[in-house]
Amino acid sequence: MPTILITGANRGIGLESARQYAADGWTVLGCCRDPEKAGNLAAIDGVAVHRLDVTDSAAVDALAREITAPIDVLMNNAGQTSRPRPNFGEMDYERWAHLLAINTMAPYKMAEAFHDHVRRSERRIILNVSSIMGSIADANGGHVPYRTSKAALNMAGKTLGHDLAADGIIVLSMHPGWVRTDMGGPSAAISPEESAAGVKRVVESATPKMSGGFFDWQGKTLPW
Amino acid sequence: MPSVLVTGTNRGLGLEFVRQYAEDGWRVVAGCRHPDKADELNALATTTNGATTVIAIDVTDRENVRAAAREIDEPIDILINNAGRMESFDEGFGDLDYAKWEDILRTNLFGPAWVTHAFAPHVARSGQKVIAMMTSGLGSLTENSDGARNAPGKLYMYRSSKAALNMLVSKLAPDLRDRGITVVAVGPGHVQTDMGGPTAKLKPPESIAGLRDVLASRTIEHTGQYFFYTGAEQPW
Numbered sequence: 001m002p003t004i005l006i007t008g009a010n011r012g013i014g015l016e017s018a019r020q021y022a023a024d025g026w027t028v029l030g031c032c033r034d035p036e037k038a039g040n041l042a043a044i045d046g047v048a049v050h051r052l053d054v055t056d057s058a059a060v061d062a063l064a065r066e067i068t069a070p071i072d073v074l075m076n077n078a079g080q081t082s083r084p085r086p087n088f089g090e091m092d093y094e095r096w097a098h099l100l101a102i103n104t105m106a107p108y109k110m111a112e113a114f115h116d117h118v119r120r121s122e123r124r125i126i127l128n129v130s131s132i133m134g135s136i137a138d139a140n141g142g143h144v145p146y147r148t149s150k151a152a153l154n155m156a157g158k159t160l161g162h163d164l165a166a167d168g169i170i171v172l173s174m175h176p177g178w179v180r181t182d183m184g185g186p187s188a189a190i191s192p193e194e195s196a197a198g199v200k201r202v203v204e205s206a207t208p209k210m211s212g213g214f215f216d217w218q219g220k221t222l223p224w
Numbered sequence: 225m226p227s228v229l230v231t232g233t234n235r236g237l238g239l240e241f242v243r244q245y246a247e248d249g250w251r252v253v254a255g256c257r258h259p260d261k262a263d264e265l266n267a268l269a270t271t272t273n274g275a276t277t278v279i280a281i282d283v284t285d286r287e288n289v290r291a292a293a294r295e296i297d298e299p300i301d302i303l304i305n306n307a308g309r310m311e312s313f314d315e316g317f318g319d320l321d322y323a324k325w326e327d328i329l330r331t332n333l334f335g336p337a338w339v340t341h342a343f344a345p346h347v348a349r350s351g352q353k354v355i356a357m358m359t360s361g362l363g364s365l366t367e368n369s370d371g372a373r374n375a376p377g378k379l380y381m382y383r384s385s386k387a388a389l390n391m392l393v394s395k396l397a398p399d400l401r402d403r404g405i406t407v408v409a410v411g412p413g414h415v416q417t418d419m420g421g422p423t424a425k426l427k428p429p430e431s432i433a434g435l436r437d438v439l440a441s442r443t444i445e446h447t448g449q450y451f452f453y454t455g456a457e458q459p460w
Contacts, residue, residue, distance in 0.1 A: 057322060087399065088341065088396055088399035088400070089341045089344075091337070093286070093334055093337075096334070097326065097329070097330070097334075100326070100329055100333075100388075101326070104384060104388075105322055105325055105326075108320065108380065109320075109322070111317075112317065112318055112320065115317075115318070134391075136365075136387075136390055136391050136394050136460040137460055141395050141398050141399075142395070144391070144392060144395045144396070147391050147395055148333060148388035148389075148391045148392055149388070151365075151387045151388050151390065151391040152329075152384035152385070152387050152388040152391075153384075154365060154387065155363070155365055155368065155380075155383050155384045155386075155387035155388075156380055156383075156384050158365055158368045158369075159368060159378065159379075159380050159383055159384075160317070162368070163316070163317045163378070164317070212368075212369075214365075223460075224365035224366055224459070224460040
């Protein structure tokens with residue numbers, strides 16, 4: 001059976017993805033900062049919970065040594081947003097630096113650390129959960145720190161797509177939709193179930209030609 | 225006499241900006257981290273009859289940027305966020321240095337944000353009211369592809385910092401528009417400098433002459449966009 005590793009698996013899209021892949025019989029490695037508080041994750045049959053703070057490079061390396069099995073899908077889902085919405089001149093730069101660390105650098109670090117696990121698997125997918133807010137062409141404004149971190153993530157994904165093509169690894173940047181989660185809020189457009197199922201379908205049908213690209217949960221290509 | 229403030233002017237494209245604007249009779253405020261070590265810049269400044277002022281601006285030091293903004297109490301027609309850094313070409317996948325990545329993001333992304341915030345009042349009370357962010361073809365997601373003019377892969381730190389900077393330009397534009405300020409990303413091309421390397425075909429005088437033409441003709445209708453030194457609008 002194939003294996004998926006999911007970061008930020010304790011809630012939202014991460015948790016729902018863990019449920020859906022486990023239901024399909026996959027081995028799910030569910031990573032989160034506080035396993036003690038991740039009862040919902042641990043309760044899913046077929047999920048192994050791992051403690052991981054993705055901004056801790058040494059911890060990422062340690063987990064990569066601990067896990068020896070191939071990983072078919074590396075799902076970099078852990079992320080944070082900038083809240084409250086900062087205006088020009090009022091941005092908290094240390095918070096911004098933290099968003100860049102968790103949203104941009106950590107997914108790249110995971111790709112470096114788990115490169116060999118993915119390379120040895122059958123499906124060889126690295127899935128970065130990005131956002132339409134990482135689209136520079138998106139006409140909306142605000143949330144500048146979050147937006148910059150996701151644009152930078154998309155660039156890392158595009159570059160990884162080139163560098164890892166020789167290993168047969170497909171790298172996807174995906175907008176999961178505006179989802180009713182803690183991050184998306186209660187008035188968002190779609191449920192976590194719809195989002196996770198859509199992302200999963202896109203991953204299942206991913207081709208090498210798509211590598212490095214930016215897609216939404218329905219498989220539509222998004223503008224940079 | 226119009227005025228320009230440029231960061232990172234001790235060498236390369238920044239120094240060429242100072243040279244050309246000074247020759248053209250502009251008032252030039254030339255920022256660099258260590259004015260005491262900027263021999264070529266200082267020598268150039270002494271030939272301008274006081275029109276060029278060299279000032280310490282370390283874009284990674286917010287207090288230093290604020291102090292510079294207090295010291296320069298005059299209108300700035302064009303603010304050019306030129307200071308930037310890049311990792312070496314032999315650093316790539318598998319051996320990234322995360323502390324360096326953060327440094328590059330602070331220099332290439334936070335630096336322009338700080339300088340822009342500190343000097344926006346100066347720009348707002350000028351005639352031209354233009355702010356430029358020096359980006360790069362390497363920061364274009366569209367051009368990071370096989371067959372494009374930039375080799376794909378590598379330079380994760382620099383590329384991601386410039387993509388993030390492009391996002392900053394796009395999303396600061398509405399805020400700055402309210403103050404009458406035009407903000408644009410500009411690409412100098414692949415230029416023969418310390419950063420661009422000795423094999424680049426384009427020389428600094430040509431690139432900077434092009435960029436000066438582009439900046440001279442930017443108005444609020446161009447705000448939030450990205451232009452090449454030739455004047456062509458560029459894809460994100």
